[in-house]
Amino acid sequence: MEWKVDRDADKPLYQQIFEYIEEKISYGEYPPETLLPSERKLAQQLNVNRMTIAHVYDELQASGLVERKKGSGTRVSSHKWGILPKGVTNWRKYIEGGSFIPSYPLIRRIRGEAKVMENGFNLASGKLSSDLFPSEYLQSVLSEHTFPSDLGYEHPQGLLSLRETIASYVKTYYNINTTSSSVLITSGAQQALHLITQCLLNPGDAVAIEAPSYCYSLPLFQSAGLRIFGLPVDANGINPDDIVTLYAKHKIRMIFLNPTYHSPTGAILSDARRKKVLDIAAELGIPIVEDDPVSLISFDNEQYAPIKSYDRSGNVLYVGSLSKVIGSSLRIGWLIGPQSVINRLADAREQIDFGLSVFPQMIANLLLQSPEYPKHLVFLRQELLERRNEMIDALRDILGEKVEFTIPKGGLFIWCKIKKKVDDQKLVEEGIKHKILFMPGSVYGAPNGYVRLTFAHLKKESIREAVKRLAIVLDHI
Amino acid sequence: MEWKVDRDADKPLYQQIFEYIEEKISYGEYPPETLLPSERKLAQQLNVNRMTIAHVYDELQASGLVERKKGSGTRVSSHKWGILPKGVTNWRKYIEGGSFIPSYPLIRRIRGEAKVMENGFNLASGKLSSDLFPSEYLQSVLSEHTFPSDLGYEHPQGLLSLRETIASYVKTYYNINTTSSSVLITSGAQQALHLITQCLLNPGDAVAIEAPSYCYSLPLFQSAGLRIFGLPVDANGINPDDIVTLYAKHKIRMIFLNPTYHSPTGAILSDARRKKVLDIAAELGIPIVEDDPVSLISFDNEQYAPIKSYDRSGNVLYVGSLSKVIGSSLRIGWLIGPQSVINRLADAREQIDFGLSVFPQMIANLLLQSPEYPKHLVFLRQELLERRNEMIDALRDILGEKVEFTIPKGGLFIWCKIKKKVDDQKLVEEGIKHKILFMPGSVYGAPNGYVRLTFAHLKKESIREAVKRLAIVLDHI
Incomplete structure (x- = not known):
């Protein structure tokens, strides 16, 4: 709740809170039948005395705006202002449905x-905390730059100039070979994972993730109806042979890995294992999704070659992002893979959000090209x-x-x-x-x-x- | 295809094209078994003579990079560079699957x-064509503004200052009463529709749309497994009584309407019908999604009150956007509805793309607040x-x-x-x-x-x- 009581105002607190709730009811933000928070909880949220809330709720009841029943709490009345109810939507039934599953x-x-x-x-x-965002450097980059009057053609894969910059960026920093036409700009790594699970996999498909894994915390796998199986992580990451076992048992169709500074354990998949994982996946004919958001944040100057850098046959979908190296305020990520896959995902993405704004893409491009970036x-x-x-x-x-x-x-x-x-x-x-x-x-x-x-x-x-x-x-x- | 031959280069055209395709194959952008375009089509795309492409394909075949079979076209070889194939992913099977349906x-x-x-x-x-984008005005607004070094807290519903601006904007222009906590900033109107279909409806649910309707062209309704039924549009929009008929027949659970300058027909739902639609929907207990992207683009100075402006019990989810009034380069839209619905959708949205970049949100906020906007x-x-x-x-x-x-x-x-x-x-x-x-x-x-x-x-x-x-x-x- 963003709204706060104004302790300096002349109006008594209970009056402020009464008007706040009355407004929400009259605007339809709390439709009829909406359950209001308990007195205790609302008092805590607004940081006021519980007696104040009790007073507010009494007044709301006296005005006929809410109804209070023992055991079922305080609900917005459906007969408000004495008008006969026209019937209302039972929103709860809608909110609790939907194929997209809520967070845990x-x-x-x-x-x-x-x-x-x-x-x-x-x-x-x-x-990242906001003080790590390179705001001075952004300001200096922006001050030298005027946005073109023609913002240019919006391509379903994202701004061409940024895709070209990213193709050269992943070559420089990761030794990954690609061209702009195989890069899809996404709203962070998260959207790349969402597109992959929605567009390349079918409900009931089995996929492998690390155990434990950041992916486990994302209900988007369940929303896509996937069955997920774990590959245990030791100090050197997953054991490639486990892929074979899982494949034999469950016919897994995709492998999601976060090989460098794995979230949550911090493990680093060893180079030998990276190569072996790639070989095994290719042999089984199942693709790898390599999520690589933080590998540039190295504390010992070691750089680990992504699995993608060894990939010659387009078996790896590589997911990168600026969120952990510049800041999540840009929401710029990318997916690199075979062109046919990129086309399929770009088409779906046009339907989902019609693509990213050009502004963060232009800003990301300016930042990455600036000599200040290193x-x-x-x-x-x-x-x-x-x-x-x-x-x-x-x-x-x-x-x-x-x-x-x-x-x-x-x-x-x-x-x-x-x-x-x-x-x-x-x-x-x-x-x-x-x-x-x-x-x-x-x-x-x-x-x-x-x-x-x-x-x-x-x-x-x-x-x-x-x-x-x-x-x-x-x-x- | 963005790549173009360079007609001023010393290198012959066929050599340029050969190297271009060779690179795509070696980078895995065209994985083994990828079907290359026909000679005719590629010649057309690159605007070169068909004989040039025939030459390129001959050379690629001679190098063992592609295989050509009568009737099945030119495919990337799986034995490339004489290396024994390790097996590859059959990407076609992945691309053709997925619960999210491709565009028509x-x-x-x-x-x-x-x-x-x-x-x-x-x-x-x-x-809108790009010359309609207010770029001078943007430049003047940006030149007076420095982005704060602390970009602030990213709220799952979007930037608070922009939500407050939008709450006052919809009051000014549409007489809609709402507060910032019931506003969700979306990536254009498209994302609002996507979130609604994914989070509030279940596969098999029946919904009503106008016939014809822009919504019909969006496979996102099918992707959510919805059954869609049409409400015929005449010069004054849909006939409210048709809602009752559809409800009786198919138990429709939601109504999607674009009442003002309807896409594609341009029809305007009459005011009397707007009120009747709201009454009927409330009586049946089914919500209305009101998509209102262009109502400010009026050629006769008439303003039509949105259905939402009559809604007192939160039965209307109102979808607005700046795409048709400022330009789609911002990708700023909004959804206004009961707070519980907004919370549910904001949670899903965190999983789908983790929210919008703050930059277009800040820019949109500056533009809307500027005296230049009117x-x-x-x-x-x-x-x-x-x-x-x-x-x-x-x-x-x-x-x-x-x-x-x-x-x-x-x-x-x-x-x-x-x-x-x-x-x-x-x-x-x-x-x-x-x-x-x-x-x-x-x-x-x-x-x-x-x-x-x-x-x-x-x-x-x-x-x-x-x-x-x-x-x-x-x-x-």
Whole structure:
């Protein structure tokens, strides 16, 4: 809830809240039969006394705007303002349907808290903190640039100049050979995964993902009706032979991998395994989707050749993004693959959102072509390395023997095992109570008792405080 | 195909084309078994002699890169460079699957031509021509503005400041009452429709659309597994009583309407019918999706109150967009509805593309808040009125008795009946032959022999030429 009471206003709080709810009812934002929050919950959300809300609800009832029944809460009246009801839509039936499945309750809970939490610590978000966005550099790039009066032809695959820049970018940084016509610009990596699951796979198809995996937390796999099977991850990533086993058992049709600084574990698929995975997949005739959002965030100057860089027969769909290296405010990602696949996905994408705005595409193109970009990468790695180190030191100093983790060589996350037995649901709730958010391992398909902690979303000076808070949470559970 | 031969280069054309295809094969963009275009088609695409392509294909075959079989065309070899094949993905099987259905072949054909056509006339696109984009005004707005270094919190419903602006914008221009928390910023109107069909309806559900309807041309309804039923449109839009009939027969669960300057017919739903539609839908308890992209483009200064402006119980999901009033380069649309619906769709949207970039949202916000915006609207209406008049005059002068149409009072399209009996497919092909594109009525579910002509995508001085071209097409069919 974005609206807040105005404590400096002359109008009493209960009157402000009454008018706020009355307005929502009269505008149809709370249609008849809408269940209002409980007094306790609304009081908490608006940070007012519960008696104030009780007063508001009494007034709303007296005006005939809401009805209150014991046990079923406070609902918007269908007879409001004395007018006979014309009948209304039972929205709940619509909202609970739909082939597209909502996010998992635990993730919705965390995201909901992230929206309203004030003065807390968010170690759950996978986004870079906003101070890492190269805004000065953007401003200087934009000041030298005037947008052309003719914004040019909008191609279903995305702006041609950006696709050309990306083709050369992936050659420079990843040794991937491609041309602009095999690049599809997407709204981040997320949209690439959505298009793949919706357009290349059928309900009932079996696919393999890492176990644990970021993909497990995305209901879009379930929304597409896919059956997902796990490839266990060790320190060197998945074991290629497991692909053969899964294929024999379930006839998997696609493999989703995040080989470098894997989310959530941070594992790096070894080079030998990369090559073997590619060989096995080719032999079985099943494609690999390689999700590679953070491999440029390296803390030891190691660069790992993507599987795609070894691919000569178009067996790998390669997914990249600027979200973890420039910032998610651009929402620029890309998918590289055989031209026929790109055409199919570009067509679907025209139906889904008609393509991306040219503005973030132009900005991304300017940023990538600027000589400042490599300097930004150096800055970003250094900054994130310091935050990683700060978090590791804090975890050791404050939590010591209570947790176990390996030091990630790149990326944004620390995958942390809590030694004492905990229930993920309770852990998250206890965290919320203490205003600290993190991702519990179970959302990635891991057993209870793991957490993924982001060190990229908080400034360095807050990290130790956040770990202290985490320690308090662990003490309380 | 964006790549072009370089006629000024020293390298012979066949050598350039050979290297181009060789590169695509070696990069995996044309995986083994990929069917290459026929000699004739590729020659046409690249605008070279067919003998040149024959030469290229001979060379590719001699190098072992492609295999040619009588009757099955030219395919990329699976034994390329003499290496034993490791097996490859049969991409065709993937591309032809997927729950998301591709665009209709006729629409794909038209869009494909639009991408490559040079010096032709595009009356098919629903986009404003780029010279209508207020680029000077954008430049002046941007020059006074520096993007904040902290781009701020990204809300799943979209940028708060833009949502607040839109809430006041729809009040000013449409007399719709809403607040920022019931607004979802979407990637144009298209994404709003996609989210609604995916999240609020179940496969097998029946929905009503206008007949003919723009919605008919969108396979996203079929992709969601919906059964669609038509409400015939006359000069005053649909007949509200037809809703009752459809409900009795098919238990329709949602009604999609485009009441003002309806696409494709230009019809305006009368005010009395708007109120009746709302009453009937409420009584039946089924929601209305009101798609309202062009109602500000009025040629007679009439403003039609949207159905949503009469809605007091949240029965209407209102879809708006800046694509037809500022330009599609922004990709900014919005959906206004009950808060619970907005929350459900915002959650799904986080999974689909993680939200829009803040840049077009900030730009849209600056443009809408600028005092120049109302002036832009005046300019746009005047400009489009002149184009409409030019097209009407040209149709009368050149095609005279051969066609029938009503003069649209707003919007971007003329719906035109061709009096002689024609087959839509042949009509489109003949148009392509003469480099003129238009939308045949059958893609909107109309009988053969109608075309939707856009007067907003061509400059005024080209419109008469385009109509002359259309006359030639009609003479040839």
